[in-house]
Every structure is written in C-alpha cells, then in structure tokens.
Amino acid sequence: MSFSSFIPPQRTLMGPGPSDVSARVLSALSRPTIGHLDPSFVAMMDEVKLLLQYAFQTQNPYTIALSAPGSAGMEACFVNLVTPEDTVVVCRNGVFGARMIENVQRIGAKLVTVESDWGRAVEPQKLEDALKQHPEASIVAFVHAETSTGASSDAKTLCDIARQYDCLTIVDAVTSLGGSELKVDEWGIDAIYSGSQKCLSCVPGISPVSFSERAIEKLKARNVPVQSWFLDQSLVMGYWSGEGKRAYHHTAPVNSLYAMHESLLMLKEEGLENSWQRHKNMHQLLADGLADLDIEFIVPKSERLAQLNTIKIPHGLDDAQVRGYLLNEFNLEIGAGLGQFAGNAWRIGLMGFAARKENVALCLAALTEAINKFRK
C-alpha cells in the first residue's frame, strides 16, 4: 500500500460541528510549536483565560481550556464535582442529557432523571418537582443548547431553581458559547463546559471550562480522589493557574491553543452581543428561505437555537441521498439527525464563522436543487 500527503477537500461546514474554521484561525494554528512551559506560551495562556472569561461572562479565576474535546469537558465537570455520595438531577431532552446520565452512572452517584420531550426545552416546573421530591439532591445538570435537537433551554431559570434547593449546577454550553446569550456569573452557573469547534469556530479538540468558587470549594473538600487522573482539575490547576511558576501535569496541545486564542480574539473584536445577534440574523434568513421551500422546523419557534436548525426531511426525499448530493456537488456538509431524529431530520448549523450570508445562500440554493432533483 502506498501513502501520500492528505489534501482535504474544501468544504462548507454547516452541520452540528465542526463548523467552518477561518483562514485566520488556521494560520494561527500553524505557527511554530513552542514548549508548553515556555514563558511566551504561559503568557498566551493567561490571555486565553481572560478571553474565555469574557466569552463566558464570568469572573471565575478557574476558567481554562481543557486539552481534549467537549465530551471530556463534560466528564471533567462530573468527575470533579460529583462523588458517589451525591444525588444528581439530570434533565434529559436529547443525546447530551443522556450522556450526562452515563457520567453519573459511571461515578456511582444516585441519579434522578427529569425527562422532557426531544426537540423541546427542559421544563422548569419538572425540575422543581424533582427537587421537591428529592431534597437530598446536591447537583443539577442540564444542556443549555441541545446539539442533537436544536432546542434551547432557559438556563437562567433552571439555575435559579437549582440554587433555591441549594444545588450546584453543571451546564453543557457546547453549542451555546459565543452563539447565544450566556451569562455564567449573572445566572449563577457553577460548572460549565463547551467545545472549540462550534460557535467559536476553532479547530476541534479543546474544551473551555469554568468553575465557580462554590464548585472549587466542593472540589477541594473531596475526601475521595477524582476517579480520572487526566481530568483531575485539582492537578490541572497547577498548570493553568500557578501563581508565577506552572507545574507540569501533561503536555498542553500548544498549536490548538494558538487557534483557540485567535478565535477568542475574533469574538472579542466582534463583541459578544454582536455575535449573538449575527447568529439570530442568519437564523432568520435561513428560516425565511426554508419556509419558502415548505420545510418545517422540529423545535417550536420560541425554543429554537439560532445556531442549530433541526428540520424535518421533506416527504419523499432520501436522507443519505440528499446529504451525499450536497457534499459531492456543492462541498456542503449538513448534519444527519441523531438519536430519535436519525433518518427523519437534518441539522443545519450556523455556527461561528459559518453564520454568514454566503453560507445561508449556498445552503438554500443547494437544498432547492436537491429537492427539485430527488423529490418523487
């Protein structure tokens, strides 16, 4: 077998992530590698922390970029804050709520599940009922923006309720960070994780996380060690937050962090509120075009994410055939349905750098052509 350099096709990425990465971020990515303890690199890490605080709207000193994808960010929040003695209320309205449940089970903590329909927001009243019924609960976990369904939940209200019942909150912001309103401090979120490859439009592989003071207190008060050495934030802290000297824990993904720095810088330059508004505007353009094609959304209007549009596959069209056509004819990637929606929905991402007029126009034109060609 013979091998040669891999030259990827040039795609437009409008699936559920990774999203389009700008030339500016790719250029930052490929700058010369330096040591993970180099003083220049440590200074850059400090900027990444400040820029992440801005993106998350938090003053939490422990706001860092974890050296692994969002799924590891989720696991980091759970294994650091949940012990086998805890009772955790997980709100499930899609794939990622289900993954939270897996995390709780693997820790061996007591689990309470609050079920909401797929494609709908988490219902605050159901959370409150569960907390009334389980006064022993110590942690509430939910997904802010469900990437599997395109539903947005009311994180502020859910956090308010959790706080009333004296629970810490763990919030999945993988698809919301940078793309829709998110205010960690104002909403009182205790542990939050995101991904690099959604609305930040950085390359995949990094997970921004932030822990509140209460979360850090709980971590420090643990009497059983965190079950993961790699994700133990009491150790990672020595690398990201050492005053002056940084302690070696693992070798940080240096180049990916260059890219993260650049993508956060672009967010700062645009302004967070402007970015949220841009996602809304592009969503509206797309929604108008989809309406003209008689394509329906899965999620009711008031609960829709701007950055992830889950739509019903029009009657008479074959899922894989249409997506294959878009990919092969237009180099355009849109996402398949996941879980309950596999085979009957598409997910159109308008995330970060992909939330642009040219992308919306391309997507609508390509869908129109495919529908005309394949509809029986």
Added chain:
Amino acid sequence: MSFSSFIPPQRTLMGPGPSDVSARVLSALSRPTIGHLDPSFVAMMDEVKLLLQYAFQTQNPYTIALSAPGSAGMEACFVNLVTPEDTVVVCRNGVFGARMIENVQRIGAKLVTVESDWGRAVEPQKLEDALKQHPEASIVAFVHAETSTGASSDAKTLCDIARQYDCLTIVDAVTSLGGSELKVDEWGIDAIYSGSQKCLSCVPGISPVSFSERAIEKLKARNVPVQSWFLDQSLVMGYWSGEGKRAYHHTAPVNSLYAMHESLLMLKEEGLENSWQRHKNMHQLLADGLADLDIEFIVPKSERLAQLNTIKIPHGLDDAQVRGYLLNEFNLEIGAGLGQFAGNAWRIGLMGFAARKENVALCLAALTEAINKFRK
C-alpha cells in the same frame, strides 16, 4: 486590557517534548477543517491506522490515535483493562511509573510496586520476584523509555516474564515510538500508548494506542463499565473501527489528525529502522561533544535513551540561569530535571525532527558559551 494575535518566537525544541515540528507537518495541520464523519476524513483515518501499525510494528486491528495527550493514553490503557478485582504490578523507575501507580489507585485495583533506581532500567529479576510472590497478578505495567530520567528498559524481556506468569502488559512508549527499537507484536505487548509530540514530531495533543487481541478480549469480557465515558474504548471503537459506517462518539481533533498523518508518512518514507539509527547517530554526536565539555550522563551507557539525554548540571552553574540564557540568546529550549532530578539535571531531547546535526551543533555551541559565561 487589549489583545492581539499571538506570534510565537521561533524556537529550537530540544527538551523532553514537544519536539521540533517540521514545516511540512505544520502545513498539513493548517489545511481546511472538514467534518469528522466526512468520507474523505474517514479514509484518512484508515491510513492513520495502517501507518500507526507500521510505527508500532503490529498487526493489531485496534491501533488508533486517541483524541487527547499521552497522559490520557496512559489512563485509557488502565481504565479499559484494569478492574477493581485486578492485581497490577507496576514497575517504577521515574515519574511516569509513579503516574501509572496513581492510575491503578484511582481504579481501586490491588497494587504491587517494583522499585528500581531513578535513572536506571527496570530490573527484570525484580519483576520476576514480584510475580512469584503475587501469583494473583493479572497485569504488568512499565515504562519503555522513561522521559523523566532518560533510561531505557528492556521491554522484550519484561514482556516475556509477564507472559510466563500469564499477565497482560501495559507499556508506556511515549518517548520510544519512532525513536528506538519497538516491536509490539514480536515482544507480545498487550496495550501500548504513546504521544504525538516526541519522536513523531507531530503537534502535542494526540495519543497513539494499540490493543492486542487478548486486551480486546479482556475489555469485552468486563462486567463493570469502564469508569471513564470519554476513554471507554468499547465506544471509541465504533468510531475508529466500524465496518463501513462509523458511529459518532466525540468530535475528533480533525486538524491534529492531519498533522499526525503527515508525521507518520514522514516516518514511513524514512523507514523505521533508519529513524532508530538516526536517533542513535545524533545521540553519539551529542555525547561526544558533551564529553569534551566534561559533562556527565545520569544514566549508564547501556541503559541510555538516544532520544533523551539526561545530564548532570556541571558544578558551579545555576540551572534556571543557564536554561534562560539558552532560551533568550539562542531560542533554544532544553529541559529541566523532573522529580528526583529537579535542579540537578538537564534533559536534552533529540526527538524526531529535532534529531538533526544542526540541532546538535547549536546545542553544543550554546552550552559551551553559557558554561564559559556563568561558571563561577
């Protein structure tokens, strides 16, 4: 506070990793991001698997690149193969053996430690004695190339002994893969992990791993779930090894895998044996020059790694002052001592793309100048 794009200094990386990354690999890294389920990407992943099989000298079908650094690769081997019922013999002769112990403890398995001196190889007789004394042992773990000390252990002999006592082996090849002789199948290694940023000279953040058929059998026969969802290889398998269709587990670090593909391709083009020999040749050049400077090695000659040279800091020199001078005057990074050797040793890496005559010459010239300047 104002921010701008981060332009790193151009360093020569001769520490314990990351090593110098070639322009060719950096260029591959920055190619346009595509989807992690894109057919083109899946085809590239298949090539990465074949190229890794070559680098590891194995036919193991489960040979993949994990989406996180080498420390996560270590943890993946332990949490997938070790259950709380196992007795694990860990050979410790440096920092990374100690980290293996941490992993066993966090799983709650029974631990037997075989201690060898720091800066020396693991002693096979000690392993055999421990296995005689602990017939219940089911797993033996050791570090092939101790990055903290520069000592190389006889992996073949250690694996032979483990096999005689019917134990699976977990081997740390973070610093050996690509840089010194390593034959996974011939030596009968059951689970092995490495890092992208040592002798492969890829960017940091990826961990190649390979599991033998016996390791996969043990994983499949588990009756308790793997404690980490992110590192559960029975799930990751569906993404890397699905026949035909790949199941989503997490979003792979697409661009870092482009870089991994390119660096493995460079290794294949050079030839594995040629790469091993190049590391030996450059080590000899460096050793000759260090002898002229009366600088002594920590590790006895027969147990030295070519790719990581741990040397005693000459009397009268200040560790941080000299390293700072090399960095500031020559843009040259060498490594500090770690653990027992902190403050009294330096670690000079000759790994992958850094194992070049120009690097050896620069290092010797810079050290000579620093010694002349600072020796009291």
